[in-house]
Amino acid sequence: MISHIVLVTGLFLILIGLWGLLTHRNILRIIISFSLMGTGTHIVTVAIGYVRNGTAPIIDRTLDVSEAASHVVDPIPSALVVTAIVIGMAVTAVMLAFAVRLYDSKKTLSIDAFTDSKW
Amino acid sequence: MIHRLLVAVVVASFGLVFASLVVGYTEQSSLRPLAESYVRLVPHELGAPNVITGILLTYRGFDTLGEVAVLFMVAASVGLVLGTRRARRSASAKDRPDETRSSSEVVRTAAEILVPLICIFAAYIIMNGHLSAGGGFQGGAVIASGVLLMLLAFPQYQPNLDFLSITESVAGAIFVLAGIAGLIMAGGFLDNRILPLGQFGAFFSAGAIPLLSVCLGIKVGCELSVILERFRPQKL
Amino acid sequence: MMELVGSIMVLLGAVFHFSAGLGMLRMPDAYTRMQAGTKASTLGNTLILLGLAIYHPGWGLKLLIIIFFVLMTNPISSHALARAAHGIRIPMAGQTGIDALRDARRKPGDSS
Numbered sequence: 380m381i382s383h384i385v386l387v388t389g390l391f392l393i394l395i396g397l398w399g400l401l402t403h404r405n406i407l408r409i410i411i412s413f414s415l416m417g418t419g420t421h422i423v424t425v426a427i428g429y430v431r432n433g434t435a436p437i438i439d440r441t442l443d444v445s446e447a448a449s450h451v452v453d454p455i456p457s458a459l460v461v462t463a464i465v466i467g468m469a470v471t472a473v474m475l476a477f478a479v480r481l482y483d484s485k486k487t488l489s490i491d492a493f494t495d496s497k498w
Numbered sequence: 499m500i501h502r503l504l505v506a507v508v509v510a511s512f513g514l515v516f517a518s519l520v521v522g523y524t525e526q527s528s529l530r531p532l533a534e535s536y537v538r539l540v541p542h543e544l545g546a547p548n549v550i551t552g553i554l555l556t557y558r559g560f561d562t563l564g565e566v567a568v569l570f571m572v573a574a575s576v577g578l579v580l581g582t583r584r585a586r587r588s589a590s591a592k593d594r595p596d597e598t599r600s601s602s603e604v605v606r607t608a609a610e611i612l613v614p615l616i617c618i619f620a621a622y623i624i625m626n627g628h629l630s631a632g633g634g635f636q637g638g639a640v641i642a643s644g645v646l647l648m649l650l651a652f653p654q655y656q657p658n659l660d661f662l663s664i665t666e667s668v669a670g671a672i673f674v675l676a677g678i679a680g681l682i683m684a685g686g687f688l689d690n691r692i693l694p695l696g697q698f699g700a701f702f703s704a705g706a707i708p709l710l711s712v713c714l715g716i717k718v719g720c721e722l723s724v725i726l727e728r729f730r731p732q733k734l
Numbered sequence: 735m736m737e738l739v740g741s742i743m744v745l746l747g748a749v750f751h752f753s754a755g756l757g758m759l760r761m762p763d764a765y766t767r768m769q770a771g772t773k774a775s776t777l778g779n780t781l782i783l784l785g786l787a788i789y790h791p792g793w794g795l796k797l798l799i800i801i802f803f804v805l806m807t808n809p810i811s812s813h814a815l816a817r818a819a820h821g822i823r824i825p826m827a828g829q830t831g832i833d834a835l836r837d838a839r840r841k842p843g844d845s846s
């Protein structure tokens with residue numbers, strides 16, 4: 380039940396990010412929508428790894444080594460998401476760098492100003 | 499009007515695909531075989547209580563090296579895109595934002611209290627990566643947030659870019675050298691048994707994983723700090 | 735009994751978070767939006783963490799430290815944002831009466 384709620388939340392975030400991406404005209408709002416879609420994807424990936432009545436895959440005084448294999452959630456999606464979050468932040472930095480250069484050239488943040496093609 | 503209709507159709511069709519995913523999803527009641535073998539092997543072979551860090555730095559260590567390469571590429575591309583920005587010129591004094599503005603006293607005081615705490619917290623996260631939740635990537639991001647606070651509170655603060663790039667190169671080189679030492683002295687590339695495994699749960703345990711965590715944290719922190727430094731406005 | 739009190743406080747905190755989001759949508763200009771977002775969500779955070787501390791009394795000290803950090807950082811970040819917004823001259827809503835920061839920054843003899 381828990382993972383169903385989290386899964387639906389993550390997919391809903393992806394849908395909201397997609398709608399914002401296609402609708403807004405301001406570059407910064409489009410970048411925020413990208414970041415929102417990324418967050419939604421991370422939530423979905425972690426939600427899929429849930430095991431019923433499982434706990435975090437860290438062995439300390441509350442979780443013994445011998446019973447670990449039957450009481451923990453899947454560690455692999457969490458490991459993938461750890462790096463994905465940092466890479467997502469770095470990609471947002473690249474997008475913002477592009478936004479800064481675009482603003483320098485046309486003095487406006489609306490993407491309607493950049494309609495001229497190269498040919 | 500037609501544009502909004504198209505947007506609604508696209509979002510609705512994605513919504514239908516996601517709804518079919520949710521309907522077909524059932525919770526697992528036991529771990530899949532690969533995950534179960536990881537959970538069994540990491541405390542036994544690697545001596546690390548934190549299964550996720552063990553996977554990230556040993557079994558999937560090559561992917562971590564690839565992520566580090568992606569971060570380096572991102573830092574280089576931000577430097578390329580923003581490096582040739584000319585200084586702002588504006589027509590009249592009314593357009594130009596107030597350049598004699600210094601940061602407020604509230605932010606300066608808060609930075610004086612918070613930045614040491616942030617640095618200690620980042621060091622704690624990095625060093626405890628193999629014992630409890632944490633690791634190199636998370637600690638590196640916290641270091642970068644401390645640098646960001648310094649940049650906001652003290653506008654004259656100039657992080658030494660040469661020192662940062664030399665530090666991150668050395669950290670990356672130590673990471674790869676530790677991997678090659680794993681080839682020579684232990685089972686394979688990035689095997690963590692080049693250093694003694696030690697007692698399970700102690701601070702100096704789990705072989706080379708603390709060393710790799712520290713190198714990863716330093717590299718990620720310096721990378722993100724360099725990216726943040728590039729966004730400052732150029733001086734006239 | 736303690737669990738009931740803790741759960742009610744967590745629910746109150748969620749209500750305050752929701753009102754923060756609603757305020758950010760409905761407020762007229764950037765400054766009032768920042769105020770709505772920061773104040774309501776800081777209180778929501780504090781209530782949720784206090785409710786959790788009542789639910790699990792063993793975690794009380796750690797949660798109090800987290801509340802302290804949230805109280806230190808949230809208002810400062812919104813203060814820095816609002817100052818920056820004023821610095822690049824984002825327009826205020828029509829009903830604004832007094833602009834104290836502009837009066838404080840105005841140097842004597844300035845024509846603007």
